[in-house]
Amino acid sequence: MAKLPKPEELMAGRPPFPAKGWMNTKPEFKAGNFCYPAKVEIMEGMHMPHPHEWRPDEEDWHLPENWEEIIYNGLKERLAKHRSLKVFLDSCVRCGACADKCHFFIGTNDPKNMPVLRAELLRSVYRKDFTLVGKLLGKVVGARKLDKNVIKEWFFYAYQCTECRRCSLFCPYGIDTAEITAIVRELLYELGLGINWVMEPVSNCNRTGNHIGLQPHALKDIIEFLCDDIETITGIRINPPLNEKGHEVLFITPSGDVFADPGIYTFMGYLMLFHEIGLDYTLSTYASEGGNFGSFVSFDMAKKLNAKMYAEAKRLGAKWILGGECGHMWRVVNQYMATYNGPAPDNMITPVSPITGTVFKHAAATKMIHIAEFTADLIKHGKLNLKPERNNHIITTYHDSCNPARAMGLLEEPRSILRAVCNNFVEMPPNTIREQTFCCGSGSGLNTEEIMELRLRGGMPRGNALRYVQQKNDVNWLTCICALDRAVLPTVANYWAPGVTVSGLHELVANALVMKGEIPRTMDLRQEDLPEPDVDESAASGEEDA
Amino acid sequence: MIVSFVAALLIGLAAWTGSQAGLQYLFGMALPLLAVVVFIGGMIWRVLYWAKSPVPFAIPTTGGQERSLDWIKPARLDTPMTKAGVVGRMLLEVLLFRSLFRNTTTRVDPQNMRITYFSSKWLWLFALLFHYCFLVTFIRHFRFFLEPVPVCLEWVEFFDGILQVGVPTLFLSNVLIVCALLFLFLRRIVNPKLRYISMANDYFPLFLIMGLVGTGICMRYFDKLDVAQAKVFIMGIVHFSPQSVEGLNPLFFTHLTFLSVLLIIFPFSKLVHMGGVFLSPTRNLPCNTRQVRHVNPWNKPTVFHTYAEYEDDFREPMAEAGLPLEISLEEAQAHDNEKSGKPVEPASAQ
Numbered sequence: 014m015a016k017l018p019k020p021e022e023l024m025a026g027r028p029p030f031p032a033k034g035w036m037n038t039k040p041e042f043k044a045g046n047f048c049y050p051a052k053v054e055i056m057e058g059m060h061m062p063h064p065h066e067w068r069p070d071e072e073d074w075h076l077p078e079n080w081e082e083i084i085y086n087g088l089k090e091r092l093a094k095h096r097s098l099k100v101f102l103d104s105c106v107r108c109g110a111c112a113d114k115c116h117f118f119i120g121t122n123d124p125k126n127m128p129v130l131r132a133e134l135l136r137s138v139y140r141k142d143f144t145l146v147g148k149l150l151g152k153v154v155g156a157r158k159l160d161k162n163v164i165k166e167w168f169f170y171a172y173q174c175t176e177c178r179r180c181s182l183f184c185p186y187g188i189d190t191a192e193i194t195a196i197v198r199e200l201l202y203e204l205g206l207g208i209n210w211v212m213e214p215v216s217n218c219n220r221t222g223n224h225i226g227l228q229p230h231a232l233k234d235i236i237e238f239l240c241d242d243i244e245t246i247t248g249i250r251i252n253p254p255l256n257e258k259g260h261e262v263l264f265i266t267p268s269g270d271v272f273a274d275p276g277i278y279t280f281m282g283y284l285m286l287f288h289e290i291g292l293d294y295t296l297s298t299y300a301s302e303g304g305n306f307g308s309f310v311s312f313d314m315a316k317k318l319n320a321k322m323y324a325e326a327k328r329l330g331a332k333w334i335l336g337g338e339c340g341h342m343w344r345v346v347n348q349y350m351a352t353y354n355g356p357a358p359d360n361m362i363t364p365v366s367p368i369t370g371t372v373f374k375h376a377a378a379t380k381m382i383h384i385a386e387f388t389a390d391l392i393k394h395g396k397l398n399l400k401p402e403r404n405n406h407i408i409t410t411y412h413d414s415c416n417p418a419r420a421m422g423l424l425e426e427p428r429s430i431l432r433a434v435c436n437n438f439v440e441m442p443p444n445t446i447r448e449q450t451f452c453c454g455s456g457s458g459l460n461t462e463e464i465m466e467l468r469l470r471g472g473m474p475r476g477n478a479l480r481y482v483q484q485k486n487d488v489n490w491l492t493c494i495c496a497l498d499r500a501v502l503p504t505v506a507n508y509w510a511p512g513v514t515v516s517g518l519h520e521l522v523a524n525a526l527v528m529k530g531e532i533p534r535t536m537d538l539r540q541e542d543l544p545e546p547d548v549d550e551s552a553a554s555g556e557e558d559a
Numbered sequence: 560m561i562v563s564f565v566a567a568l569l570i571g572l573a574a575w576t577g578s579q580a581g582l583q584y585l586f587g588m589a590l591p592l593l594a595v596v597v598f599i600g601g602m603i604w605r606v607l608y609w610a611k612s613p614v615p616f617a618i619p620t621t622g623g624q625e626r627s628l629d630w631i632k633p634a635r636l637d638t639p640m641t642k643a644g645v646v647g648r649m650l651l652e653v654l655l656f657r658s659l660f661r662n663t664t665t666r667v668d669p670q671n672m673r674i675t676y677f678s679s680k681w682l683w684l685f686a687l688l689f690h691y692c693f694l695v696t697f698i699r700h701f702r703f704f705l706e707p708v709p710v711c712l713e714w715v716e717f718f719d720g721i722l723q724v725g726v727p728t729l730f731l732s733n734v735l736i737v738c739a740l741l742f743l744f745l746r747r748i749v750n751p752k753l754r755y756i757s758m759a760n761d762y763f764p765l766f767l768i769m770g771l772v773g774t775g776i777c778m779r780y781f782d783k784l785d786v787a788q789a790k791v792f793i794m795g796i797v798h799f800s801p802q803s804v805e806g807l808n809p810l811f812f813t814h815l816t817f818l819s820v821l822l823i824i825f826p827f828s829k830l831v832h833m834g835g836v837f838l839s840p841t842r843n844l845p846c847n848t849r850q851v852r853h854v855n856p857w858n859k860p861t862v863f864h865t866y867a868e869y870e871d872d873f874r875e876p877m878a879e880a881g882l883p884l885e886i887s888l889e890e891a892q893a894h895d896n897e898k899s900g901k902p903v904e905p906a907s908a909q
Contacts, residue, residue: 025669030755094857096612097840103609104835107761110658110682112752113665119674124755133756146827153562155758178841181620185652185659185686186832187841189618219864220872229873230880256883298882299869312616313859320863328866328885348618351852354861375627375640379849386627393630420618422625422638422846429631444663444676448622448637474665477674 017466020509024473027122035130036137036152039162040169042070045466048172048459051212056205059216059314063205069168074161076204081159085142087203091196092143098196101188102139105129111180111188116452117173120470128180128190131170135197138163168206171197173467175456176309176341177415182448194457199311207310211458214306218318222301223268229256229298235271236296239281246540248532251288254295258329261367262294265322266337266384267304267496270517276499278538279338279517286388286519289528290368290396294335300325303342304496308349309458316353319345322381327358334381335364338517340414340456340495343383347421351378369394383417385426385494388522392433398527401436403534406544407490407514407521408437410482412475412502413450414495424448427494427518434525439486445478455501468501469508476509483510491515560748560762567766570820571774571813578812583804586812588796594819601826602834609838617853620841622658640847652842659683681742689739692732693768695719696775699730703793725780733776740769760828767821774814784808 018026031038047069056064062083067074077083092099111128113119118126125131133155140147140156147156157163176191201207214224221228227235233255240251254260264287270280287294300321307314326334336346351357361380364373371390373382391397411431417423424447431438445451454471469476482488491506491513493499499517506513524537533547574586623634637657639645651657664679698715702708720728744765747757778784789811795802824830837843845851870877870885878888886894 021669021672024667024672027667027669030751035755093612094615096609096614096838097618099609099612100835100838100840103605104829104832104839106829106832107753107756107758108659108682108686109746109750109753109756110662112756114663119665119667124752127752127756129756144827153758154760178620181841182622183658183661183663185656186836187620187652187658187839189620189841192618220869222869228876229882230876233880233882258883298877299866316859316861317863320861321866324863324866346849348848349616351848352616352855352858355852371628373627374850375625375847376849378852381849389631390628393628419620419622422621422623422634423627424624425631426627442676449661474674477672480672 017469017508020476023466023470027120029122030124035124035133036157038125040125040166042165042169044070044463046464047169048208048210048461049463051207051209055209055212055216056207059212059219061205061207061212062203065205067206069165074165074206076161076164080161080164080204083203084138084159084164084200087200088139088142091199092139095192095196097189097192100186101132101192102136104186105132105136105188106186108185110183110185111190114180114183115174115190116177116179116454116474117175117467117471120454120473121173121467123173125166125170126173128174128184128188131174131190132188132193134163134166134170135193164201164204164206167197168201171201172208172459173471175415175452175454175459175471177452177456178419179415179449179451182419195308195312198309202310208458208461210461211306211309214458215310215314215318218302218306222297222299222321224302224304224306225268225272227268227271227301232271232298232301236284239271239277240284242538242540243281243285246534246536246538247285247528249285249288249528249530251284253284253287256297256299256329257295260293260295260329261332262292262335263300263322263326263329263331263333264294264296264335264337265300265303267339267342268302269304269496269500270337271301273500275503275514275516275520275539276496278520278523279499281538282517282519282521282523283337283384285523285526285528286397289526290391293367295329295331297325297329303337303339303346305342305345306458308341308345312349315345315349319350320354322346322350323354323358323361326361326380330360332360332362332380333364333376334361335387336381336383338384338494338496338519340416340497342416342496343423344416344420346379346381347416350381355379366390368396383421383423383426385423385430385518388519389426389429392430397522399434399522399525400527400547401434401525402545403524403537403543403547404435404521405437407435408439408486408488409435409490409492409521410439410441410479410486410488411446412441412453412479412491412493412495412498413446413448414493414498415450415452415456417494418448418450422448423494427492430518430522431492434521435492439482439488441478441482445474451475451478453495453498453501453505455505456497460497460501465504469505472501472505473509475502476505479506479513480510483513489513492518492521494518560757560759563759563762563766566763567770567817570767570816571770574813574816575809578807578809583807583812584801586816587792587804587807588801590819591815592796594822598822598825601823602831605826605831606834606838609834613856614840614844615855615857616840617844617848618840619844619846619848621846625846638846640845640850642845645843645845649837649843653836656683656687658842659686682746685739685742688735689743692736692739695732696730696736696772699732703790704797706790706794727779730779733772733779736772737776740765740772744769764821764824764828764830767817767824771814771817771821774810774817778808778810778814782808782810784811 181189217226307318622637626633
């Protein structure tokens with residue numbers, strides 16, 4: 014990995030626009046600005062078309078012989094399948110409203126990272142091959158012939174877009190770059206061009222049930238290990254059910270939550286909450302992945318991986334599914350799951366909270382709700398005994414992850430929880446939160462080490478907003494509800510706003526949660542000393558509920 | 560830009576000189592009739608072309624709070640859950656350019672390590688002015704097509720000329736559309752980002768509309784057109800009984816030609832955004848995708864790695880870890896033995 018520039022250098026060193034027009038500039042592939050190609054055996058294993066050896070920084074990408082035909086037919090097929098693609102390609106007036114809304118554009122100042130130009134990369138080919146005007150007038154009307162450099166450009170810029178849809182919010186026609194990027198990535202996969210950071214998790218998820226490739230027994234071990242930690246902190250032993258039939262709820266969360274710091278604390282938080290309220294639930298090793306890297310490959314792959322959720326709910330006889338904190342998982346669950354793999358199995362019902370009786374009518378079709386919806390309802394009904402003072406050393410802000418914000422509208426639920434469990438909550442500036450939130454810079458499968466500088470550039474707007482509240486309000490904590498965020502924001506924060514800790518929402522919930530029969534807490538979930546440890550009330554023991 | 564300018568100029572010149580060289584019927588009748596046919600036919604074709612492709616997925620962009628728990632106030636218009644909400648959202652979008660109203664400008668200040676986002680409503684304001692002035696002007700022109708002139712048209716003219724300045728009365732829409740056109744043009748030249756993304760097909764409609772508006776204004780205030788005769792001529796076209804063109808201002812034919820070219824390119828250029836805005840699936844669908852299943856007409860059969868295949872892969876370690884199994888280790892072994900010792904072939908993912 015290349016040495017990283019200092020934050021101030023990176024910000025000041027954004028290059029000016031090239032003198033030449035965009036059709037006459039080519040991307041320069043060099044170490045650090047591209048993701049590694051998917052391994053051939055993985056592509057073969059997932060039955061992807063044209064698996065082959067290639068390197069982005071080499072001249073010859075060894076495309077299949079009839080690559081032009083493949084792209085032409087591929088685009089034709091997708092135009093016939095997606096009205097969105099036709100409308101988005103035809104309607105853009107290049108008003109530029111999207112231009113400075115993209116975190117990658119703000120971070121790189123590369124004009125082709127303006128969503129409008131990112132789309133023009135495909136649009137120009139569409140004009141040439143599929144419109145009369147483009148065929149007749151060519152370059153004058155922005156039509157260009159497909160050549161190998163265009164393919165390279167597509168690869169370069171389709172992997173500098175995290176499909177966060179911030180641009181689509183500002184576009185007067187609702188043109189959604191995520192749709193364009195997703196389709197360009199699909200077309201590239203048709204030529205055997207994919208990235209390993211996406212394909213390997215996809216392959217793992219297909220076989221082992223989760224992105225990180227944890228086999229069932231290993232997953233069980235890890236969960237037991239986390240339960241050991243919970244016992245150390247609370248004195249309570251939890252034995253979460255795994256693959257058990259006949260429970261009311263199937264809980265599915267991204268596997269990142271059992272894998273790495275700080276996601277594991279969020280996972281511990283879920284288990285503590287479920288134990289405390291006596292939720293009748295099970296985890297599954299087969300459907301042990303909430304996230305869906307398939308959605309960064311193709312619609313078909315997303316569907317294939319997503320299918321396990323309903324299949325497992327059916328096999329286990331679960332009545333509804335509770336989903337953990339994750340970003341793109343909720344894009345898929347909220348907007349695609351019912352379409353892909355619905356209707357939900359017959360044994361499932363509209364989710365009802367067994368604790369409060371609240372019926373989640375808005376999930377009547379998918380039978381799946383977000384844990385923030387579930388917990389917010391619990392807290393509203395006063396079902397949790399909370400001591401937010403345990404989080405008093407934390408001054409937190411909240412990062413809306415792109416997909417729950419702009420593909421779901423999950424904005425107030427997590428905030429209401431955060432206010433209940435933490436006494437110090439400060440918002441970042443209004444143009445960087447809620448539906449206008451900025452991506453972490455590493456979404457949609459770009460959370461790989463080899464493009465670290467690019468990720469930090471993409472994370473610049475988020476990092477800068479964080480830095481702002483750190484300086485202004487002494488914020489020392491960033492709460493988020495996305496496993497990818499938990500994996501990448503520590504790096505972004507460490508670079509742009511050093512000193513800010515990143516955590517999931519349910520880590521703070523569990524810190525504040527007073528559990529029946531627990532020992533006085535002296536540690537938080539990270540086993541760090543609480544500045545104000547619980548007073549030992551063993552003298553007055555016996556009374557539990559407030 | 561130069562190409563577009565020259566093209567628009569040539570079109571104007573051709574019409575102006577042509578109509579003085581006896582080609583008035585070509586520019587004043589044949590071309591406009593053709594343009595109307597192309598426009599209507601083209602737009603129908605365009606909408607059918609879009610409509611032919613299905614909407615496989617419901618992908619509304621949520622612009623605010625979802626409707627989930629009773630005590631959380633949903634954003635009924637920015638994240639509409641109901642059909643009525645969607646109609647509201649679309650009306651806001653089409654009539655008031657809701658999304659453009661959100662526009663901000665980003666400023667990166669490396670010296671102070673600060674990125675600032677300013678509210679930036681200029682584009683929204685001038686885009687709105689432009690479109691509404693165009694609409695008002697369009698409506699006013701019905702005076703040339705209708706006999707008697709409906710009273711509502713007189714109202715439009717009254718309000719448009721409410722300043723009561725000059726003779727003939729200065730129309731507000733004339734002033735504002737010129738301002739808006741200049742703004743929309745200048746921002747493409749002045750703003751480096753806009754300059755970089757703008758292409759000939761962005762400038763060309765602008766120049767055509769400038770020509771259209773310019774000739775129209777000329778004929779009203781300066782090189783005045785015999786409006787009565789123009790109306791006789793236009794009514795003649797409408798009723799397919801051509802009237803005399805003698806003495807009609809050549810600017811009139813130039814005006815008609817700019818309009819005709821605009822109509823002709825309309826369905827085949829970015830101007831189709833007029834229709835596209837109604838069909839955008841990030842705006843015109845309800846955000847109730849967990850409540851109501853959206854059906855994809857080409858949804859493929861679900862093919863995935865099943866639990867049975869998974870258990871076959873991991874039965875031993877699962878048994879060892881004490882995880883529940885559908886087929887116990889013993890059963891699986893017995894099954895294997897039955898098959899004369901052959902190991903069970905793990906089924907492929909596909």
